[in-house]
Amino acid sequence: MGDYKTETGAQLFARLEARRCLIDIEPHLFPKNCGPQYGEVVELHGLEGTGKTELLYHLLCRCILPVEAGGMGVEVVFVDTDYSLDMLRLVTILENRLAAGRSSSSPQAESDAGCSEEAALRTCLSRLLVVHCGSSSQLLLTLHYLETSLSSRPGLSLLLIDSISAFYWLDRCGGGESAARQEDKLTKCSELLSRLLRDYRITVFATSHAIRRNYRNIATSSSSSSSSPSCSEYEQPYLCRPWQRLVTHRLLCSRGTPGTNMATACTEEQSRRQAFNVRCVSFSSSSSSSKVTKAHKSSSFYVTDGGVVFV
Amino acid sequence: MMKSINNGCSERRHVPWAGRKHCPRFACCQHYHSQIPLLFTVEDLVASDSEELAQKCSLSYKALLAIRRVLLAQHTAFPVSGADLYEELLSSTAIVSTSIPSLDKLLDSGLYTGEITELSGGPGTGKSQMEALQRIRVFRVFDIFSLLGCLHTIRCGGPQQASLGAGSVKAVIVDSVSAIISPTLGGKQNEGMSLMMQVAGALKTIAKDFNVAVLVTNHVTRGAGGELQAGLGLTWSHVPRTRLLLERSRGPGPLLGSTRTATLVKSSRQPCHIKAQFDLNWGSGSEEGLPGRKRARDSSDS
Numbered sequence: 360m361g362d363y364k365t366e367t368g369a370q371l372f373a374r375l376e377a378r379r380c381l382i383d384i385e386p387h388l389f390p391k392n393c394g395p396q397y398g399e400v401v402e403l404h405g406l407e408g409t410g411k412t413e414l415l416y417h418l419l420c421r422c423i424l425p426v427e428a429g430g431m432g433v434e435v436v437f438v439d440t441d442y443s444l445d446m447l448r449l450v451t452i453l454e455n456r457l458a459a460g461r462s463s464s465s466p467q468a469e470s471d472a473g474c475s476e477e478a479a480l481r482t483c484l485s486r487l488l489v490v491h492c493g494s495s496s497q498l499l500l501t502l503h504y505l506e507t508s509l510s511s512r513p514g515l516s517l518l519l520i521d522s523i524s525a526f527y528w529l530d531r532c533g534g535g536e537s538a539a540r541q542e543d544k545l546t547k548c549s550e551l552l553s554r555l556l557r558d559y560r561i562t563v564f565a566t567s568h569a570i571r572r573n574y575r576n577i578a579t580s581s582s583s584s585s586s587s588p589s590c591s592e593y594e595q596p597y598l599c600r601p602w603q604r605l606v607t608h609r610l611l612c613s614r615g616t617p618g619t620n621m622a623t624a625c626t627e628e629q630s631r632r633q634a635f636n637v638r639c640v641s642f643s644s645s646s647s648s649s650k651v652t653k654a655h656k657s658s659s660f661y662v663t664d665g666g667v668v669f670v
Numbered sequence: 671m672m673k674s675i676n677n678g679c680s681e682r683r684h685v686p687w688a689g690r691k692h693c694p695r696f697a698c699c700q701h702y703h704s705q706i707p708l709l710f711t712v713e714d715l716v717a718s719d720s721e722e723l724a725q726k727c728s729l730s731y732k733a734l735l736a737i738r739r740v741l742l743a744q745h746t747a748f749p750v751s752g753a754d755l756y757e758e759l760l761s762s763t764a765i766v767s768t769s770i771p772s773l774d775k776l777l778d779s780g781l782y783t784g785e786i787t788e789l790s791g792g793p794g795t796g797k798s799q800m801e802a803l804q805r806i807r808v809f810r811v812f813d814i815f816s817l818l819g820c821l822h823t824i825r826c827g828g829p830q831q832a833s834l835g836a837g838s839v840k841a842v843i844v845d846s847v848s849a850i851i852s853p854t855l856g857g858k859q860n861e862g863m864s865l866m867m868q869v870a871g872a873l874k875t876i877a878k879d880f881n882v883a884v885l886v887t888n889h890v891t892r893g894a895g896g897e898l899q900a901g902l903g904l905t906w907s908h909v910p911r912t913r914l915l916l917e918r919s920r921g922p923g924p925l926l927g928s929t930r931t932a933t934l935v936k937s938s939r940q941p942c943h944i945k946a947q948f949d950l951n952w953g954s955g956s957e958e959g960l961p962g963r964k965r966a967r968d969s970s971d972s
Contacts, residue, residue, distance in 0.1 A: 407904070442878050484752035528867045532864030568905070
């Protein structure tokens with residue numbers, strides 16, 4: 360690549376204009392003052408059915424809802440690699456939150472409630488851009504294409520990728536015997552992402568599925584944590600090194616035992632619901648080969664019609 | 671590809687820019703490319719710096735930018751606004767009933783189009799009976815490559831061509847996906863897993879693009895704690911949107927031979943682990959097919 364890059368004045372302003380920082384996106388999840396800053400990457404990792412997608416919808420709604428309804432009013436790009444975006448579920452959560460925001464703020468504006476509900480929902484959804492990718496080559500080319508969207512939309516602060524590990528087995532088989540060739544596509548995606556993060560100051564959230572059981576950890580973890588003994592077996596990161604170097608926060612999701620860890624359950628109904636645990640590990644931003652843990656925090660939540668509710 | 675550029679060919683349209691896989695001149699250009707490793711694939715061109723490239727070959731900077739734009743237009747997926755996507759879903763999503771009311775309640779009124787639903791259970795738990803029996807077109811496949819070929823045909827031709835007559839296809843059933851995939855797993859790990867994910871990708875694309883409900887059946891295994899769980903392992907567990915586990919009913923009272931219990935194991939719409947009981951004799955006929963048979967069926971709307 361050249362040492363300098365030419366850009367127009369409009370591109371320069373779009374790049375440097377302050378995009379919304381997402382450090383306060385969810386104080387329950389991240390350690391104090393350790394939320395995701397500009398240019399940071401959060402990885403949600405866990406088994407099937409541990410609430411990763413629900414958490415993603417929760418963070419997504421927090422971004423696209425208007426400020427009056429408890430959101431931030433920023434634009435989001437959702438890169439869907441395994442057709443797992445459930446728009447109907449997302450709209451249910453949005454409607455519930457808009458209704459809650461409306462009832463708490465202005466109880467007298469009920470006359471035009473009907474049409475403004477539709478309009479509010481439409482405004483929220485218009486802040487969301489959805490892209491479907493079918494292979495890692497397409498993901499790479501789409502990220503190149505998104506660069507033009509980033510320069511033309513200064514309100515775009517968040518890139519959500521669900522999930523970054525969708526093409527893992529396809530790439531491994533396609534790369535033949537050489538490990539470098541197997542990881543080539545995801546390495547290129549990671550390098551491109553790091554350039555976009557640096558140049559445009561956005562934040563990236565990505566989910567990755569836990570597919571590997573780490574048998575070495577079983578013996579040591581059986582004596583440690585009692586609430587979720589199988590949690591550390593599936594935590595091992597398996598994606599390529601350039602991606603692991605990019606990640607600054609790791610949210611490890613697991614299922615809690617229903618009823619036992621709801622010590623503060625207010626109603627009986629709450630104690631019967633399935634609880635999910637999240638452990639956040641934040642790394643220091645010095646990108647060396649070994650990551651140093653800066654802070655960590657554990658939290659729990661359960662799922663209602665209106666989305667995630669933290670305990 | 672590079673040959674035509676260096677000859678100063680100005681007709682960009684005639685250059686086969688379809689990427690490495692589709693380049694008809696790939697095989698003969700490979701030797702040429704290895705001598706001058708400037709560009710090899712679509713991704714390399716898009717990733718490269720156009721100014722630097724313009725200095726190295728005989729194309730102008732503007733021409734390179736135009737080529738880059740055309741390539742991106744051909745190969746990337748375009749972003750769609752959430753509002754438009756929601757409108758489209760509202761008008762096109764349908765729900766296919768399983769014809770068993772207690773199961774329909776469990777599934778939040780039935781099988782949703784655009785999604786994969788999985789039914790897992792041991793032999794004799796009534797998996798094969800779930801499927802709507804009227805107007806089924808059966809494709810018999812016995813290994814994973816035939817399945818991939820069959821799914822590819824459906825994708826290319828559209829389910830309309832594959833259906834019997836005037837009805838529009840609303841569901842695709844793969845019975846059973848585990849019987850085809852399990853023999854490829856283990857051994858050479860990479861290839862089996864990759865084939866499994868290709869099947870998953872093909873099924874999802876069919877479900878989304880043609881608005882059909884995809885139903886797959888799976889076998890069961892015992893987990894680490896001895897509990898019953900669906901087969902095919904962790905990687906497959908992320909693929910279906912909704913999963914049901916079927917087993918023979920147990921409990922006090924007379925054990926009715928035909929009663930089964932279904933547990934909702936994974937769902938984005940209902941709380942998990944709710945159960946429903948149903949009777950196998952509700953539908954018509956007895957269970958058909960040998961346990962070793964693998965079938966892919968298209969079923970049309972009644």
